[in-house]
Amino acid sequence: MPRRHDPDRRRRIIDAAIRVVRRAGIAGLSHRTVAAEADVPLGSTTYHFATLDELMVAALRQSGEGFCRVVAAREGLTDPGGDLAGELAAALGEWLAAGRAGAELEYELYLAALRRPALRPVAAGWADDLAALLAPRTDPLTARALVALMDGICLHVLLTGGSYDEEYAREALARMIP
Amino acid sequence: MPRRHDPDRRRRIIDAAIRVVRRAGIAGLSHRTVAAEADVPLGSTTYHFATLDELMVAALRQSGEGFCRVVAAREGLTDPGGDLAGELAAALGEWLAAGRAGAELEYELYLAALRRPALRPVAAGWADDLAALLAPRTDPLTARALVALMDGICLHVLLTGGSYDEEYAREALARMIP
DNA sequence: AGGCGATGTGTACGCGCGTACACATGGCTC
DNA sequence: GAGCCATGTGTACGCGCGTACACATCGCCT
Incomplete structure (x- = not known):
């Protein structure tokens, strides 16, 4: 049941990625672990960041x-x-x-x-x-x-x-x- | 059939691990990729190096x-x-x-x-x-x-x-x- | 010669992965 | 208000992974 129009979904996913890396290292980074950490469905992470590289670039930029x-x-x-x-x-x-x-x-x-x-x-x-x-x-x-x-x-x-x-x-x- | 009594199996596995990391990075290192590179069965790599950490320690030591x-x-x-x-x-x-x-x-x-x-x-x-x-x-x-x-x-x-x-x-x- | 432990081999299981895709839904433009 | 597109959601597939384990074979010690 939709949490439609979540304006900073992207930002929340990046924050989650940073927490995942902090806890488990880059080896622990995956679309799924980030999705779980950010409490969004899997498809949402792949939608905003097609590849893990994109996600890491965003995380590196922010942190x-x-x-x-x-x-x-x-x-x-x-x-x-x-x-x-x-x-x-x-x-x-x-x-x-x-x-x-x-x-x-x-x-x-x-x-x-x-x-x-x-x-x-x-x-x-x-x-x-x-x-x-x-x-x-x-x-x-x-x-x-x-x-x-x-x-x-x-x-x-x-x-x-x-x-x-x-x-x-x-x-x-x-x-x-x- | 068997290449029994291969005295430097260990060494050859380490060499293979180094070649794998050189080519594909640590992310590409697995018991299977190393086994394929060294041309030994999967079980052989797990026998000599129970964990990937052990294998990496050996590789780091040697390289x-x-x-x-x-x-x-x-x-x-x-x-x-x-x-x-x-x-x-x-x-x-x-x-x-x-x-x-x-x-x-x-x-x-x-x-x-x-x-x-x-x-x-x-x-x-x-x-x-x-x-x-x-x-x-x-x-x-x-x-x-x-x-x-x-x-x-x-x-x-x-x-x-x-x-x-x-x-x-x-x-x-x-x-x-x- | 006999046997036992170290070494080598093959196969199977369950899991998490990236990816793909079909479908739902909301905002925006006209 | 109709329609379109960006965004959100759920599910499935195939793959490579670590691990475990049963069995084969050899070296060596007695």
């Missing part, structure tokens, strides 16, 4: 702003005399402290681009956005390298299951800044 | 030495006065130049550790091995940071589909070295 938002929210970043490395290391810590789940989610979608060309533009855009945030404070090469270093540090924390060493991150990031 | 080997083969690294950053950037270039396929394979297995705790010790060991190679030339913190930076640079190349800029990598790595 990917997480870290950028954390970074952008740091006022210290805009201050020209501020401690850039310290601010970035702190942002990283803040993001990781929010729990493995959130970070894992964003990273898993991010890393899925390795095998799914459809996700690459979104992933690349993400890295570019971050670099753009850094642009006012440094040259493009440094910004790019800082983003790469932050990605590598995150990767090590998440991959090895170890804890985040903010002081180490600050020191490493500081060396990148000429 | 993961790729980059370490490239790095270790560079004589310039052991030379105390050599250009460490330049050597590392060149090693990265050599590894990536061997084709996306090889790098994608190793990275995909490496990144799978994000969601599969069983792979984490292997992935962590991999990063440690690399850091150990660098140890004679720098302090531990720097070695760790260099590995993180190399991981981040690789990630960006593979994720964005862009090309590798060795000069940029050399410059960034050089800044890490005090």
Whole structure:
């Protein structure tokens, strides 16, 4: 019995997809699991997203702003005399402290681009956005390298299951800044 | 009929698994696809590797030495006065130049550790091995940071589909070295 | 020689998957 | 208000999957 004209059906499906990935990983993502999570019929998910790639692109778009938002929210970043490395290391810590789940989610979608060309533009855009945030404070090469270093540090924390060493991150990031 | 007493059945199954991941990604890995690739019956793969996790651990162990080997083969690294950053950037270039396929394979297995705790010790060991190679030339913190930076640079190349800029990598790595 | 455990083989079951399609229904245009 | 199209719904099919298990065969130990 119809819940006809559900204007943000799409949005609710994307939200459900994000929750599914958060809980079960990309391997657990299917039209059916998303349908169940969003409490819509199977046909509805296939109607709005013909392929899982489309659904992942939408999910990556929506969830990917997480870290950028954390970074952008740091006022210290805009201050020209501020401690850039310290601010970035702190942002990283803040993001990781929010729990493995959130970070894992964003990273898993991010890393899925390795095998799914459809996700690459979104992933690349993400890295570019971050670099753009850094642009006012440094040259493009440094910004790019800082983003790469932050990605590598995150990767090590998440991959090895170890804890985040903010002081180490600050020191490493500081060396990148000429 | 039977190919009885096949002494390195195990090894051949692992090799087949690596070829499957290289071609189709981890998503394409199953007892059946591996059995077909290795030309052994299904039961044989389940006998030697009860779960796919076991199979992936074996595959990661065997394939993961790729980059370490490239790095270790560079004589310039052991030379105390050599250009460490330049050597590392060149090693990265050599590894990536061997084709996306090889790098994608190793990275995909490496990144799978994000969601599969069983792979984490292997992935962590991999990063440690690399850091150990660098140890004679720098302090531990720097070695760790260099590995993180190399991981981040690789990630960006593979994720964005862009090309590798060795000069940029050399410059960034050089800044890490005090 | 005998036997036993490790290894190899074939088949079956139940499940969740993507996909396809036919049908219902609501909003919008004319 | 008639009709059309976007949207929503339910069901079915075929496939590949992990798993389980019974049976064959071999190596090796006594």
